[in-house]
Amino acid sequence: MADQVLDVKGLNCPLPILRARKALNALPGGATLQVLATDPGAVRDFEAFCRTTGNQLVASEAQGGVFSFVIRRGG
């Protein structure tokens, strides 16, 4: 279980990334955030976001049209 869950289903680019950034800022280093999204572009975007920002993409999966990302906040 992630420390926090963020539901951005139905929202389009760039809102999933912007909401995730905001949620991550409120978490301590090492904590995890699960993001639930329906924007297919979010799959590549969260990979790029994590590579650039020093956060870790722990899991990325799709089920029934919903994408789930687990991000561990960098130190």
Add this chain to the structure above:
Amino acid sequence: MAGTAAPNAKRMSLIVSKGTLDWAYPPFILATTAAAMGMEVAMFFTFYGLGLLRKKLDLGVSTLGNPAMAMPLMGMHMHMPNLVAALPGADAMATAMMKRLIQKKGVASIEELRQLAIESEVRIIACQMTMDLFEFRREDMIDGPEIGGAATFIEHAAKSEINLYI
């Protein structure tokens, strides 16, 4: 979302020169995303782009001279010939269609993206010359922008890894 840019953060600079609903999206989407990715971002609003800093936005699109624009309609895509696009009411219809799509597809409004840009400490510069030229008053514009000229922008652009003109 404030304060994510580190002192040694990479920088991005954007010139925002267009003020229609469709052209307002790329600069705000890229600026807010870059800020979310830790970059230090500056947007320079000049000419028609300056209108995007008005308190009250009433943005529209024009199909006239916009030949690649196609709206999804009943499973197809509708293009509008310039001859039809020039008729009264064509722009209002295209604007209404786009606003419906924006809402239906979960795309943020320009007002929302603009607010997110301010919250994420994107540096917003309003072009002084354009304000004089088009007689924009400071009180008609949102709080937050600094007023500056080309040199103010270029100082930031000269230190930027990414420079965009939109």
